[in-house]
Amino acid sequence: MKYGLPYQGSKSRIADWVLSVLPASHTLVDLFAGGGAIVHAALLNGKYEHIIANDKTDSMMVFMEAATGGFEGFSTVVTREEFNASDDTAIKILYSFGNGGSSYLWSDDLAAFKVPAAKMISAPSLHERRIAYRTFCRELVKFLHIGDDSMRLQPIECLANMQNLEALERLEALERLEALEGDYRLVKIPEGATVYADPPYRGTECGLYADFDVDAFDAWLGGVDFPVYVSEYTCPPGCVEIAHTEHYSSLPSDRNSRTVERIFVQERFADQYQPDQPSLF
Numbered sequence: 001m002k003y004g005l006p007y008q009g010s011k012s013r014i015a016d017w018v019l020s021v022l023p024a025s026h027t028l029v030d031l032f033a034g035g036g037a038i039v040h041a042a043l044l045n046g047k048y049e050h051i052i053a054n055d056k057t058d059s060m061m062v063f064m065e066a067a068t069g070g071f072e073g074f075s076t077v078v079t080r081e082e083f084n085a086s087d088d089t090a091i092k093i094l095y096s097f098g099n100g101g102s103s104y105l106w107s108d109d110l111a112a113f114k115v116p117a118a119k120m121i122s123a124p125s126l127h128e129r130r131i132a133y134r135t136f137c138r139e140l141v142k143f144l145h146i147g148d149d150s151m152r153l154q155p156i157e158c159l160a161n162m163q164n165l166e167a168l169e170r171l172e173a174l175e176r177l178e179a180l181e182g183d184y185r186l187v188k189i190p191e192g193a194t195v196y197a198d199p200p201y202r203g204t205e206c207g208l209y210a211d212f213d214v215d216a217f218d219a220w221l222g223g224v225d226f227p228v229y230v231s232e233y234t235c236p237p238g239c240v241e242i243a244h245t246e247h248y249s250s251l252p253s254d255r256n257s258r259t260v261e262r263i264f265v266q267e268r269f270a271d272q273y274q275p276d277q278p279s280l281f
């Protein structure tokens, strides 16, 4: 199951594991919700009655739009110029390298045939699909004299992923979700809620992750009067690890690369942490 929007740093592959580690309560607060992988998984699994999902970008608004059918029939395929001129979050996510929101997905020689290839499948009229087909054939022949690495049409796969979110509307699960856009420090935390944080990792300072102040986050973590369960690769100061899991890359080119995902909590709250008991039923 793919959860959430296609998104740089998405926790889709480990969302079920993250939820199994987080303590049960009435409300889950995801302070850095990004593409909403954890939120999507939580809406489906029913562990929390309410879910508050925040991000400094409007990604959770795009998530809501996707989940309420807003991308049905969406078939836009953008060129580099259109990408650079756009301030639409969905376009930025779909057509950026690694879904990171900053640089255009394809180099110029790949874009020459990948844009028409995508239009050939998704353009609204037969006429436009035919024109795209002819351009695709011409550009592909040119390109094959240079060489190619892959024919994957990532935006088409990503769109399918966004359209999958529409299932949430039918589940009426969205009534349990409050989507916010703003800084994590401004989110009002309900008493007794489970607070989860998946901030930009230390050292990733580009695209959607630019300008994140790690020191300010560490200071905030040290000062708040509630536990915060943090996804990180290295332990934030004053925290301890409560769980980790390993997975291998899903990229065929990177099959042997192993990633260890870890969850930490502030040391002063570690004694309170109780993993959920496995159900007997």
Ligand SMILES: C[S@@+](CC[C@H](N)C(=O)[O-])C[C@H]1O[C@@H](n2cnc3c(N)ncnc32)[C@H](O)[C@@H]1O
Pocket: 004, 007, 008, 009, 010, 011, 012, 031, 032, 033, 034, 035, 036, 037, 038, 054, 055, 056, 057, 059, 182, 183, 184, 185, 198, 199, 200, 201, 208, 209, 212
């Ligand atoms: C690692 S991503 C989260 C990925 C998410 N867990 C998922 O599965 O899609 C980190 C997110 O933090 C957001 N972010 C960065 N600075 C922030 C801030 N000050 N307040 C709230 N969100 C912020 C970024 O926009 C980005 O979406």
